[in-house]
Amino acid sequence: xxxxxxxxxVGFTLALAVSLTCQFSAxxxxxxxxxxxxxxxARVAENSANExxxxxxxxxxxxxxxxxxxxxxxxxxxxATKVFFDLIAKDTACVFEYxxxxxxxxxxxxxxxxxxxxxxxxxxxxxxRVAQFFEVGKTRxxxxxxxxxxxxxxxxxxLIDSPITLITFNGHYWGQAYSxxxxxxxxxxxxxxxxxxxxxxxxLLSGRADAIxxxxxxxxxxWEKSGGNTKLxxxxxxxxxxxxxxxxxxxxxxSEHDRTLIEAATIARIKSGDLAKIVSNYYPAWAxxxxxxxxxxNKKSEKTKK
Numbered sequence: 001x002x003x004x005x006x007x008x009x010v011g012f013t014l015a016l017a018v019s020l021t022c023q024f025s026a027x028x029x030x031x032x033x034x035x036x037x038x039x040x041x042a043r044v045a046e047n048s049a050n051e052x053x054x055x056x057x058x059x060x061x062x063x064x065x066x067x068x069x070x071x072x073x074x075x076x077x078x079x080a081t082k083v084f085f086d087l088i089a090k091d092t093a094c095v096f097e098y099x100x101x102x103x104x105x106x107x108x109x110x111x112x113x114x115x116x117x118x119x120x121x122x123x124x125x126x127x128x129r130v131a132q133f134f135e136v137g138k139t140r141x142x143x144x145x146x147x148x149x150x151x152x153x154x155x156x157x158x159l160i161d162s163p164i165t166l167i168t169f170n171g172h173y174w175g176q177a178y179s180x181x182x183x184x185x186x187x188x189x190x191x192x193x194x195x196x197x198x199x200x201x202x203x204l205l206s207g208r209a210d211a212i213x214x215x216x217x218x219x220x221x222x223w224e225k226s227g228g229n230t231k232l233x234x235x236x237x238x239x240x241x242x243x244x245x246x247x248x249x250x251x252x253x254x255s256e257h258d259r260t261l262i263e264a265a266t267i268a269r270i271k272s273g274d275l276a277k278i279v280s281n282y283y284p285a286w287a288x289x290x291x292x293x294x295x296x297x298n299k300k301s302e303k304t305k306k
Contacts, residue, residue, distance in 0.1 A: 054094035054258045059116045060085065061106035062098040064196055067221045067282045068120070071100055080282045081119060087274060091265045094258070102195055103171030116254050117262075119247040122173050131248035134263055139245035141174045143235040144212040144219065146204060147228075151211060156181055156239040165190045167200045167212040175243050178213075197222035211235075217283060 062081075064071050070079040077098050085096050099115055109115040111130050123133050143159075143166075145151050153159040156177065168182065170193050182191055192209055194200055200212050201222040212219060216234055223232060249259045269275055 053092055054261060055255050056258075057095045057097050058254070058258065058262070059097045059099050059114075061109065061115050061118045062100050063103045063106065064198075065120075065218065068217070070221070075100060080278050083278050084269070084275060087269050088262060088265045091268065092261055094262065103169065105171075107171060110248060110250060113250065113253050115250070117247065117249050121246065121248055122175065123244040123246065124173050127248055130252070131250050132254075132259055133244075133246055133248055134266075135244055135246045138242035139215065140236070140242040141178065141213050141215060141240055143237060144204075144214065144216055145210060145233045145235070147230045147233060149233055151233065151235045153235065154238060156237055159237060160184055160186050163190075164210045165208075166192070167203055167209045168193050169197075169200070169214060169218070170195050172214065174240060177239050177241065181240075198225070201226050201228075220283065 062069055062071065062077055065079070065081075068080045069077065069082070071077055077100070082098075088094065089096055099109070101109060101115075106115065106118050107127070110118050110127070118131070121127070122139060123135070127133070143151055143153065151164070153162055153164065160181070166187075168191060173179075181187060192203065194203070197219040200214075201219055203209050204212060205226060216232060219232075249262070
């Protein structure tokens with residue numbers, strides 16, 4: 001059985017896409033939350049009796065994120081997120097404007113009412129205060145190391161007591177256990193918090209860190225651009241649990257009508273299978289799922305060599 005391992009980043013990454021696809025279709029992947037589709041549709045019907053589109057232009061935070069949100073030097077935005085929201089725009093006639101900002105800046109803008117929507121996010125109490133959360137599934141971070149290097153750290157305690165160095169991303173939140181790990185006294189000086197996947201992969205390849213702590217879909221594109229043509233090694237830390245995962249829409253800046261309209265359109269496109277098609281066009285399977293049996297196989301291989 002393959003266990004979904006997703007990322008926490010801007011845009012509809014593959015993580016979000018697969019979560020959404022399984023949530024509202026027959027795939028029923030383990031760990032995916034179920035939603036009450038009829039309730040959302042009923043809310044839209046009630047609130048949209050006289051309105052069939054958004055009341056105004058909806059601003060979406062955009063940051064470079066592998067194949068989900070690709071931003072060219074000229075500022076052109078492409079990727080799975082853009083393709084999906086293009087479909088939502090077609091269905092609702094809503095106009096979406098993308099604001100290019102660093103991930104950490106996106107949350108500040110959502111909090112201060114400067115932006116409407118941040119997608120592909122883990123849930124937190126701080127974010128709940130200013131935005132409505134649309135739950136789509138569960139997500140967790142993993143330790144990513146170079147091919148052929150099997151990390152033996154299976155618990156946070158083992159990681160802390162080791163000399164391993166990590167790369168994390170600015171503005172990413174993976175829950176309290178993750179935050180506690182980053183602020184632990186023994187981890188100080190061993191963690192590099194950087195702004196982009198490209199920098200993370202370069203640091204990993206140059207030996208400036210032992211592993212990246214995130215979801216593999218986050219660094220897929222950067223890894224392949226660097227010349228990597230094999231699977232990266234993936235390890236799960238037992239104490240870093242799966243988190244509720246989805247998108248945030250501003251409570252103050254967006255009207256309830258606009259929020260429910262976008263939710264319903266999202267659900268409809270998922271049920272039609274269109275989102276699954278987008279996902280398969282952008283990502284290979286290894287960037288979505290982690291197979292625990294591969295770790296068992298690695299362990300058996302090591303014992304055989306001994």
